[in-house]
Amino acid sequence: MKLKYFVIASIIFVSSCTTIGPSLSYHNWNCGTGITAETKTATCKLKQEYMSEYTYVGSVQPVNFSEAVPDGKGVISNAATGEKIETTYSLGNLKKAKQQYADGSIFEGQMSNLFTRVYGEFRNSDYEYVGSFSGPLMNEGKITWKNKNSFDGTFINEKPN
Numbered sequence: 485m486k487l488k489y490f491v492i493a494s495i496i497f498v499s500s501c502t503t504i505g506p507s508l509s510y511h512n513w514n515c516g517t518g519i520t521a522e523t524k525t526a527t528c529k530l531k532q533e534y535m536s537e538y539t540y541v542g543s544v545q546p547v548n549f550s551e552a553v554p555d556g557k558g559v560i561s562n563a564a565t566g567e568k569i570e571t572t573y574s575l576g577n578l579k580k581a582k583q584q585y586a587d588g589s590i591f592e593g594q595m596s597n598l599f600t601r602v603y604g605e606f607r608n609s610d611y612e613y614v615g616s617f618s619g620p621l622m623n624e625g626k627i628t629w630k631n632k633n634s635f636d637g638t639f640i641n642e643k644p645n
Contacts, residue, residue, distance in 0.1 A: 513576055539561050541561070542559060543557055
């Protein structure tokens with residue numbers, strides 16, 4: 485009889501130690517305390533102190549032991565600049581981003597985890613560019629100006645090479 489109670493108590497103890505979602509060995513986000521398996525949205529901050537001005541609000545996926553990471557659609561806000569980036573995440577990894585700048589220009593595509601442009605489409609009142617970026621600068625792709633002239637190739641300091 486005691487063995488039966490021991491087995492039941494062991495099962496209950498072990499099941500209480502299981503993760504509430506996928507196990508991730510490392511992720512960049514702190515989505516607060518009290519995360520449960522039912523948590524679907526949260527406000528998250530980046531763990532790195534030098535990126536502390538960035539906040540994510542949106543859909544999350546619980547992971548590990550009462551943690552969560554961005555997963556799905558949300559918005560990144562930069563408290564220092566007021567910029568906002570519409571994002572799509574998959575288990576804490578940024579998959580797609582859309583950012584509208586103060587001058588009206590728009591970037592849509594892939595961004596790094598530091599929120600710099602990597603590859604995508606950049607549009608403003610003068611031209612449309614599709615290609616890769618090196619930091620904030622155009623790197624290799626096609627630019628089409630409003631007068632329908634275009635250039636397809638590499639760029640140095642935002643100028644066709």
